[in-house]
Structures are given as C-alpha cells and as structure tokens.
Amino acid sequence: MENKKIKKRSSKAFTMVEFLVALTLLTLIGIALLNAVVYFLKMKIKHSLTLSSVKVVKEITANPNRVDSCSDVDACQYFNGSTTSLNFDESLCDPTTNPCAVCLNIGNKRVLYGFNATQLRDNIYKITVCWNLYKNATKEFVVPIGE
Incomplete structure (x- = not known):
C-alpha cells in the first residue's frame, strides 16, 4: 500500500468561511456607501x-392678480393625493384653472408648487409656498404686492 501524502493547507489560503465573511463585510460596506x-x-x-x-x-409678485384668488385656500391642496412636486399632472400648471399653483423648470425637471396669500396690511402679504418631495414642506414669505 502506498503512503498517501496529505497536503498541508498553506497558511496564506482562505477557507470558505473566511471568504464568505470577507464578502459579507464588503457587501455591507458597499450598501452603506x-x-x-x-x-x-x-x-x-x-x-x-x-x-x-x-x-x-417672484412669479407671484410679478402677477399680483393671482393673489386675490388664493387667500382662503390650503397651500398644500395639490399634494393631498399621491401627487408630488416632481410627479404630477401637467394640467395643474395652468394658471387659469389653478391660480394657486406655480410650475417652475429646475434643471431638466418641472416642479409644482402650491401657495396661498394672506393680506397682513395694505399691499403687504404673507405668502406660504408648499411643495412635496417626500412629505409636504412649506416656507413663508412676507412681501409687498401691488401699489
């Protein structure tokens, strides 16, 4: 009977478990990045x-006639459904049917904003602008409109 030599594992070789642990760590680091x-x-x-x-x-102050029709509305009314500022029906941008909506081109995207206006004093309004990215967000401005 022939003596079979048992090959010793090199100390530099990886076992399957070590390989899987290293692969798991690299995957977790990739996910974190x-x-x-x-x-x-x-x-x-x-x-x-x-x-x-x-x-x-700026667009609202350039078109002051839109302010009067948006005094008693919810600034975020356009986002009550599943509409977001980046994914919406383009017909919402028509100022004749939706005077309280403003659509802007930002980069290569069309973005929908809603607003309302509250008169504080003569020709001074508080404008609340609303948009929806992951949830509704608002910002308030106090500006003079008209003369």
Missing part, C-alpha cells in the same frame, strides 16, 4: 426645491 450617496442626493434635491421657492414668490 450607496445609502450615503442616496441620502446626499435627496438632501441636494430638497435644498434645490427650498431655494426655488423664492422664484415662486
């Missing part, structure tokens, strides 16, 4: 929508 990228992209979009609310107020 992907989550961080998604989080910062969402923050960038949210910040962009917030900054653009100033453009909404």
Whole structure:
C-alpha cells in the first residue's frame, strides 16, 4: 500500500468561511456607501426645491392678480393625493384653472408648487409656498404686492 501524502493547507489560503465573511463585510460596506450617496442626493434635491421657492414668490409678485384668488385656500391642496412636486399632472400648471399653483423648470425637471396669500396690511402679504418631495414642506414669505 502506498503512503498517501496529505497536503498541508498553506497558511496564506482562505477557507470558505473566511471568504464568505470577507464578502459579507464588503457587501455591507458597499450598501452603506450607496445609502450615503442616496441620502446626499435627496438632501441636494430638497435644498434645490427650498431655494426655488423664492422664484415662486417672484412669479407671484410679478402677477399680483393671482393673489386675490388664493387667500382662503390650503397651500398644500395639490399634494393631498399621491401627487408630488416632481410627479404630477401637467394640467395643474395652468394658471387659469389653478391660480394657486406655480410650475417652475429646475434643471431638466418641472416642479409644482402650491401657495396661498394672506393680506397682513395694505399691499403687504404673507405668502406660504408648499411643495412635496417626500412629505409636504412649506416656507413663508412676507412681501409687498401691488401699489
């Protein structure tokens, strides 16, 4: 009978368990990095929508006739369903049928904002601008409108 030599495992080789543990750790690190990228992209979009609310107020002050019809409405009325500021029916942008909605082009996206206006004094209004990204968000501005 021939003596079979048993090969010794090299100390540099990985076992299957060590390989699976390393693969699991790399996968978890990859998922964490992907989550961080998604989080910062969402923050960038949210910040962009917030900054653009100033453009909404500029458009409203340029068209003061829209203010009177939006005094007793909910600024977030367009977002009560499943509509978001980035995914909406384009007919909501028509100022003749929806005077309390403003649509802006931000980059290559069309964004829907709702607003209401409350008169504080003569020609001074508080304008509440609403948008919906993941939930409703509002920002208030006090501006002079008209003369």
